[in-house]
Amino acid sequence: xxxxxxxxxxxxxxxxxxxxGWLGAVATFLALAVVSLTSQNAQMVRGAYLVMEPTAWFxxxxxxxxxxxxxxxxxxxxxxxLFRHYWVIFKLIINVxxxxxxxxxxxxxxxxxxxxxxxxxxLAMVRNASPVLHAALALVLLLVATGLSVYKPRGMTAYGWxxxxxxxxxxxx
Amino acid sequence: MLIWMxxxxxxxxxxxxxxxxxxxxxxxxxxxxxxxxDTMMMLDEFVECFQKEDIHMADLPNRNDATRPPSGLDNDxxxxxxxxxxxxxxxxxxVFGIIALVVIVLFVILHLTGGGFxxxxxxxxxxSVVEQSVQQP
Numbered sequence: 001x002x003x004x005x006x007x008x009x010x011x012x013x014x015x016x017x018x019x020x021g022w023l024g025a026v027a028t029f030l031a032l033a034v035v036s037l038t039s040q041n042a043q044m045v046r047g048a049y050l051v052m053e054p055t056a057w058f059x060x061x062x063x064x065x066x067x068x069x070x071x072x073x074x075x076x077x078x079x080x081x082l083f084r085h086y087w088v089i090f091k092l093i094i095n096v097x098x099x100x101x102x103x104x105x106x107x108x109x110x111x112x113x114x115x116x117x118x119x120x121x122x123l124a125m126v127r128n129a130s131p132v133l134h135a136a137l138a139l140v141l142l143l144v145a146t147g148l149s150v151y152k153p154r155g156m157t158a159y160g161w162x163x164x165x166x167x168x169x170x171x172x173x
Numbered sequence: 174m175l176i177w178m179x180x181x182x183x184x185x186x187x188x189x190x191x192x193x194x195x196x197x198x199x200x201x202x203x204x205x206x207x208x209x210x211d212t213m214m215m216l217d218e219f220v221e222c223f224q225k226e227d228i229h230m231a232d233l234p235n236r237n238d239a240t241r242p243p244s245g246l247d248n249d250x251x252x253x254x255x256x257x258x259x260x261x262x263x264x265x266x267x268v269f270g271i272i273a274l275v276v277i278v279l280f281v282i283l284h285l286t287g288g289g290f291x292x293x294x295x296x297x298x299x300x301s302v303v304e305q306s307v308q309q310p
Contacts, residue, residue: 086266093273137280155263162259 003077011073018066019149023142025059026135033131042123049116049126053109061106064099071095084160087148094145098138105134 003011029052036048071091075082083089108130116126156164 086263090266090269090273097277133283137276153263153265155266156260158259 002079008074008078011070011077015067015070015074018063018070019142019146022060022063022067023139023146025055025063026138026142029055029060029131030135030139033135037127037129037132045123046116046126049112049128052131053113056102056106056109060102064095064102068095068099081160081163084157084163085152086155086157087151087153089157091145091148094141098141101134101138 032048032052036045039045039048072082074080075088075092080088082092112126112128112131115121
């Protein structure tokens with residue numbers, strides 16, 4: 001099903017907003033992760049881990065799913081398709097992989113917040129380098145996805161080629 | 174692929190006015206009128222029409238995408254749509270695939286080995302610390 005131009009632009013707007021919003025949220029998480037690892041201020045370190053959990057639930061996760069959903073709508077509702085062009089497939093893989101890792105990581109956010117909330121736990125034990133690694137990797141992945149969206153490198157899959165052939169034959173009839 | 178942009182100026186005798194139209198001609202043989210003005214079109218209006226068409230082209234896939242050669246090949250060597258053979262996989266796809274594979278393998282290895290991060294899989298704080306914080310009233 002192909003969307004009307006107006007609907008297509010609306011869906012694209014939602015996809016850009018959610019995807020770029022997700023990118024911004026991940027950048028913020030990276031900043032929080034670096035601060036929590038390097039700051040000498042104990043309250044700031046504990047506060048950073050405490051903030052991560054609700055922010056992940058209310059910002060990161062909804063934006064990740066919104067980006068995935070609107071991306072599916074944009075691809076399936078236009079002639080780009082989901083498996084017709086390599087750049088769309090790469091974006092899908094990146095999106096699904098990042099969302100899957102984020103879902104697993106939600107438990108880690110909960111545990112880190114619990115440890116940070118306990119004043120009897122030593123600050124050295126509260127610090128964790130894991131969020132830095134994950135946020136940095138997520139940022140790279142989302143930047144690659146953004147680049148793919150903008151440049152749309154050429155390359156059609158065999159499936160996309162067959163679909164195009166079918167459409168041309170139908171137009172000729 | 175867009176191959177021509179024409180600006181045509183005619184004199185509409187029935188309304189006694191001058192009309193300018195910008196027409197885009199595509200490689201597929203189709204053409205369409207991008208915009209028309211009741212006056213002589215200024216250069217900036219022409220550029221605006223061209224940019225709108227350019228944006229439109231970037232927004233949707235090119236009908237001839239399958240026939241476009243991957244980088245490093247010229248048009249004569251291209252295996253494309255008209256020859257009944259699927260287009261070859263571009264080089265960038267292989268490069269991206271290899272990089273993605275390396276990143277995923279590194280990611281998994283880091284998690285399995287701990288990679289210098291505390292706790293199981295590098296994710297969680299040590300279980301003793303978590304248990305300690307849970308037992309606290």
